[in-house]
Amino acid sequence: MSGWFRAFWVNWVSENKNIDHRKAVLNYMDYLAGAHARFSEALDSLTAGDLSEDLREVTRVAAHKIAGNALMYGYGVLGELARDAEKYLTSNTSDNHVHGQAVLLKLINSIDDIRSQATTPDEPEFESDTFQRDPTHDRWKDSSIKTEGYGLTSHRPSVLLVHSDSWIRELMTNMLEPDVEVTGCDFAHEAMASAVNQAPDLILMQQDLSDMSGIDMTRFIRNVEGLAHTPIVMIMSSDEPEDIVSAVQAGVTDCFENALEVLPIISHVKDLLKKAQYQVFIVDDDAAVRDLLEQRFENYGMRVDTAKDGIEAIEYLRSNKPDLIILDRMMPRLEGGAVLYQIQQEVNLKSIPVMLVTAMTSRDDVITWLKRGATDYITKPFNPDEVVLRALRHLRIDKDAA
Numbered sequence: 001m002s003g004w005f006r007a008f009w010v011n012w013v014s015e016n017k018n019i020d021h022r023k024a025v026l027n028y029m030d031y032l033a034g035a036h037a038r039f040s041e042a043l044d045s046l047t048a049g050d051l052s053e054d055l056r057e058v059t060r061v062a063a064h065k066i067a068g069n070a071l072m073y074g075y076g077v078l079g080e081l082a083r084d085a086e087k088y089l090t091s092n093t094s095d096n097h098v099h100g101q102a103v104l105l106k107l108i109n110s111i112d113d114i115r116s117q118a119t120t121p122d123e124p125e126f127e128s129d130t131f132q133r134d135p136t137h138d139r140w141k142d143s144s145i146k147t148e149g150y151g152l153t154s155h156r157p158s159v160l161l162v163h164s165d166s167w168i169r170e171l172m173t174n175m176l177e178p179d180v181e182v183t184g185c186d187f188a189h190e191a192m193a194s195a196v197n198q199a200p201d202l203i204l205m206q207q208d209l210s211d212m213s214g215i216d217m218t219r220f221i222r223n224v225e226g227l228a229h230t231p232i233v234m235i236m237s238s239d240e241p242e243d244i245v246s247a248v249q250a251g252v253t254d255c256f257e258n259a260l261e262v263l264p265i266i267s268h269v270k271d272l273l274k275k276a277q278y279q280v281f282i283v284d285d286d287a288a289v290r291d292l293l294e295q296r297f298e299n300y301g302m303r304v305d306t307a308k309d310g311i312e313a314i315e316y317l318r319s320n321k322p323d324l325i326i327l328d329r330m331m332p333r334l335e336g337g338a339v340l341y342q343i344q345q346e347v348n349l350k351s352i353p354v355m356l357v358t359a360m361t362s363r364d365d366v367i368t369w370l371k372r373g374a375t376d377y378i379t380k381p382f383n384p385d386e387v388v389l390r391a392l393r394h395l396r397i398d399k400d401a402a
Contacts, residue, residue: 035065051100203230279302310339323353350373358377359379
């Protein structure tokens with residue numbers, strides 16, 4: 001990219017208009033709706049004077065999670081109100097029902113305000129048949145997201161190159177091979193069949209193809225199981241802002257305005273392929289944290305798998321070897337410390353960098369977990385972009401190329 005085209009692209013993305021970010025925010029609104037129902041139930045029970053210990057604990061856990069994740073989504077006041085609710089529900093003096101009612105009511109009203117100001121995105125991607133509510137968890141998800149683990153990949157990365165000009169196609173192929181396996185196509189329908197059958201690591205395509213536009217082909221690919229997050233680089237035939245917006249809304253990862261800029265295009269493709277070989281495994285019982293980190297890492301071109309507790313993490317690690325693990329300290333069923341211990345006992349896993357997510361602030365605690373094998377630690381609430389940059393350092397990826 002060059003000139004105003006690059007400036008437009010950077011500005012467009014920086015204004016939080018990318019689709020994956022909107023999905024994460026929409027998920028968080030649904031997450032808050034579920035918490036709202038829990039707090040309302042607790043408020044009603046508290047008002048009636050019969051708040052049970054079970055409901056108190058469930059409500060405390062919900063408040064604890066929001067206290068840890070609200071600031072990550074930009075809702076610092078909500079986080080503070082949730083922390084007040086957690087303190088009340090934890091304290092030995094929580095029989096003060098009037099105080100408890102006031103604390104919960106403020107929290108409920110704050111969620112109401114946030115959800116009333118949120119807007120439902122209207123991009124075409126949200127109308128996809130694969131993007132819908134999961135009836136099990138009542139959450140927005142994309143059912144085409146890859147679920148298999150990739151681990152440390154030693155295979156030669158693959159690129160699907162779609163361009164009608166045979167000379168440009170051959171030139172780019174020669175520049176990518178032999179390090180990259182390239183499949184060349186000059187028609188969109190041929191390329192779509194190849195994408196479905198071969199699941200390439202990256203797709204490099206021309207905007208204008210003889211049988212279909214590259215934007216329409218991108219929409220098709222984003223609805224194919226296993227290709228929802230495959231990087232797509234488009235060589236534009238137009239530098240009109242509305243065409244760039246249409247390409248991004250369709251799901252294009254990056255754009256170049258000039259097909260003759262072969263060297264920067266190929267260099268960028270190689271950078272994306274390098275990052276796509278890295279698999280990040282996120283283990284956290286808080287869905288809002290998983291969603292946010294997953295979106296951030298995928299925006300950097302990495303592959304992501306997740307687990308909601310330690311048991312799921314152990315099951316995953318029996319057959320997968322990710323390149324980096326982000327591990328929550330406190331989780332149900334099996335806490336993060338036990339998972340870290342298990343990782344350190346396995347010869348094929350102990351070399352994996354583990355970033356421990358924790359609420360601890362004691363220096364002694366931090367030193368203890370670093371001695372037990374953690375590579376780094378993150379305190380909640382955290383800045384998700386800082387987490388990604390720390391991860392890039394541990395993976396030895398140039399942050400300037402990310």
